[in-house]
Amino acid sequence: MESYGIIIALAIAYFFDLILGDPMWLPHPIVYFGKAISFGEKKLNKDSSRLLKGALLTILLILFVFSFFEVLQWFTKWLNPYVYFGFVALFFFYGIANRTLIHEGRMVFKELDNNGLEAGRKQLSRIVGRDTSQLTEQQIRTAVLETMAENLSDGVVAPIFWYAVGGIPAMMTYKMINTLDSMIGYKSDRYLYFGRFAARIDDVVNYIPARISAMLMALAAPSMRAISYIFTFGRKHSSPNAGYPEAALAGILNVRFGGPNVYHGQLVEKPYIGKNYRDLQYRDFKITSRINHTVCILTVIIVITIHIINNL
Numbered sequence: 001m002e003s004y005g006i007i008i009a010l011a012i013a014y015f016f017d018l019i020l021g022d023p024m025w026l027p028h029p030i031v032y033f034g035k036a037i038s039f040g041e042k043k044l045n046k047d048s049s050r051l052l053k054g055a056l057l058t059i060l061l062i063l064f065v066f067s068f069f070e071v072l073q074w075f076t077k078w079l080n081p082y083v084y085f086g087f088v089a090l091f092f093f094y095g096i097a098n099r100t101l102i103h104e105g106r107m108v109f110k111e112l113d114n115n116g117l118e119a120g121r122k123q124l125s126r127i128v129g130r131d132t133s134q135l136t137e138q139q140i141r142t143a144v145l146e147t148m149a150e151n152l153s154d155g156v157v158a159p160i161f162w163y164a165v166g167g168i169p170a171m172m173t174y175k176m177i178n179t180l181d182s183m184i185g186y187k188s189d190r191y192l193y194f195g196r197f198a199a200r201i202d203d204v205v206n207y208i209p210a211r212i213s214a215m216l217m218a219l220a221a222p223s224m225r226a227i228s229y230i231f232t233f234g235r236k237h238s239s240p241n242a243g244y245p246e247a248a249l250a251g252i253l254n255v256r257f258g259g260p261n262v263y264h265g266q267l268v269e270k271p272y273i274g275k276n277y278r279d280l281q282y283r284d285f286k287i288t289s290r291i292n293h294t295v296c297i298l299t300v301i302i303v304i305t306i307h308i309i310n311n312l
Contacts, residue, residue: 005084009089013092029091029172030175037180041183092163092168095168096296097156098152109141141280142255146257152213154178156296206241218248226248226249253288255284258272
């Protein structure tokens with residue numbers, strides 16, 4: 001019974017993400033993760049020993065989240081199987097962010113096309129860490145597609161991968177790690193030392209999912225050029241992981257990503273990923289959106305299949 005209940009819970013969670021995304025009216029655990037990180041950063045990111053303090057904050061938050069969800073999982077199992085299935089469905093839904101990612105990317109393209117450059121820059125600033133104030137239309141579209149590729153791994157495949165490894169506690173722990181990296185894992189003066197440990201942990205937990213994401217993208221297209229680009233350009237990114245899904249998408253679309261960008265006031269020299277420099281169009285977003293949807297459902301199907309095999 002438990003296996004079938006979990007399968008139904010995962011299917012329900014996927015369906016609700018598909019139709020709802022992350023509605024503003026619904027409380028989200030990531031918001032509270034962010035508040036905890038912000039509180040700790042303000043208290044600890046000062047004076048000396050920033051590296052040690054940042055590592056301590058990261059470890060404490062990771063341990064707290066894992067322990068909290070382990071206890072909550074045990075408690076829901078003890079209460080009632082159906083309560084446990086509801087627990088899995090709710091937090092699996094919270095753990096994936098496919099519809100929201102696609103929606104945010106679509107909004108940037110629409111703002112840019114309908115309301116001009118400044119509107120596009122402003123909308124893009126909602127989803128990227130780079131300085132958008134001087135970006136051209138081409139750079140805005142490039143940033144959207146790069147972000148959709150990278151966040152397909154971070155926001156969809158990686159959380160589901162960690163669910164397969166350790167259930168909801170592992171999935172939510174991954175989300176805390178990823179939130180830590182997105183908030184303090186920058187090479188700016190403020191976070192260079194304080195966020196270094198969080199950034200390294202994020203690199204570790206995304207190592208396998210990033211490569212799985214890239215191969216699933218190439219399969220979803222399908223595209224032999226994407227597979228070639230994964231091996232040619234994947235490791236050229238400054239990040240040990242982000243380059244792989246970006247390279248896969250560059251191959252699928254036959255475009256060139258990368259190049260220098262300003263992040264938090266610092267110029268970051270990023271290598272180019274891909275060969276063909278051409279103007280990006282809304283149709284490129286539509287192809288990327290289709291790839292994201294396909295990879296998301298493939299990953300969910302894989303996890304459900306693992307549940308079925310394990311319970312034969």
